[in-house]
Amino acid sequence: MTQHRFNHWSEIKYLKDIVTNPMIEVGEYSYYSGYYDQHDFEDGCVRYLWGDEKSRKLFNPAEDYGWVLDKLIIGNYVCIASGVVILMGGNHNHRSDWITVYPFVEQIAASYEPKGDTIIESDAWIGMNAMIMPGVRIGEGAIVAAGSVVIKDVPPYTIVGGNPAKEIKKRFTDQEIEWLMEMRWYDWDRKDIERAGHILSSSSIHRLYDFYQREIRPCPTNGNDNELDLTRT
Incomplete structure (x- = not known):
């Protein structure tokens, strides 16, 4: 071969x-x-x-x-x-x-x-x-x-x-490792990984976690899964 x-x-x-x-x-x-x-x-x-x-x-x-x-x-x-x-x-x-x-x-x-x-x-x-x-x-x-x-x-x-x-x-510290294991950045869509590339190529786990909370983690629906998000219409 x-x-x-x-x-x-x-x-x-x-x-x-x-x-x-x-x-x-x-x-x-x-x-x-x-x-x-x-x-x-x-x-x-x-x-x-x-x-x-x-x-x-x-x-x-x-x-x-x-x-x-x-x-x-x-x-x-x-x-x-x-x-x-x-x-x-x-x-x-x-x-x-x-x-x-x-x-x-x-x-x-x-x-x-x-x-x-x-x-x-x-x-x-x-x-x-x-x-x-x-x-x-x-x-x-x-x-x-x-x-x-x-x-x-x-x-x-x-x-x-x-x-x-x-x-x-x-x-990293135990807290930082906990954040990384929560974020699982490697499972994100490629476009999101590319947007966060400059953070991933740094030592700032805090910044990545902020990005994750702001851009990746689903927003809460106030307990009503069927509620429409009118801000997106």
């Missing part, structure tokens, strides 16, 4: 344009920047995930063995750098609770152990050469430092790093 190769380090590819695997769900404007390792997103960055064209022709573990397969779910405006590895559920047949971790062919049907969906929530940034282990949830607005190995969930708006990845710091 070469159709998704990169020509320069500055080039990005929107996941909506390149993902074909039905086991991967991707949001709007999330991208992969894979120039330095020249891997396709679905055949290099994401690994051991059944559902690509070749694996579908070879076998169907859901039908053949009754497995419940893990999915990769990526939100909106996620940034994934070159060299990132997202390990998935194609090889969860090494059972640490059994005497041997060797996956004997005769025991494959019984050996599979799902890890749960891997979820990268909106506005997260996964740094170069980071590895995301199966079943991890990376919270909205989180940053995973380059070279990190993430083995457990990352809270929203938290920076983690190292092997295994540990919390370095929160990006």
Whole structure:
């Protein structure tokens, strides 16, 4: 597969344009920047995930063995750098609770152990050469430092790093994070995001929250949902 190769380090590819695997769900404007390792997103960055064209022709573990397969779910405006590895559920047949971790062919049907969906929530940034282990949830607005190995969930708006990845710091105060999680700017209409672009590209969460209250949050109807707003006619 070469159709998704990169020509320069500055080039990005929107996941909506390149993902074909039905086991991967991707949001709007999330991208992969894979120039330095020249891997396709679905055949290099994401690994051991059944559902690509070749694996579908070879076998169907859901039908053949009754497995419940893990999915990769990526939100909106996620940034994934070159060299990132997202390990998935194609090889969860090494059972640490059994005497041997060797996956004997005769025991494959019984050996599979799902890890749960891997979820990268909106506005997260996964740094170069980071590895995301199966079943991890990376919270909205989180940053995973380059070279990190993430083995457990990352809270929203938290920076983690190292092997295994540990919390370095929160990006904002608890109150600011609460506001951000209420606003969910990445779910707004694109035109509203563009109008607020100058605020989003600043550190002023107070200004964004003012914009949200003024322009985005629905106005109250004084308890009568059927009341017409005559000021708009």
